[in-house]
Amino acid sequence: MEQEFVKPTEAQLKARRKRSVAIALALIAFVIVVYVGSLAKFGPALFDRAM
Numbered sequence: 001m002e003q004e005f006v007k008p009t010e011a012q013l014k015a016r017r018k019r020s021v022a023i024a025l026a027l028i029a030f031v032i033v034v035y036v037g038s039l040a041k042f043g044p045a046l047f048d049r050a051m
Helices: 010-046
Strands: none
Touching: none
């Protein structure tokens, strides 16, 4: 049984690459926002704990 795959065009590959980069940047931005938000919520008490 032979399968035939559709080959994406050069424009489709570029669009896929741009979309992947945009998703990666959005994910990185989300992680940074959550991290900064966590630091703001806990404040200095985060670093003032017994070891």
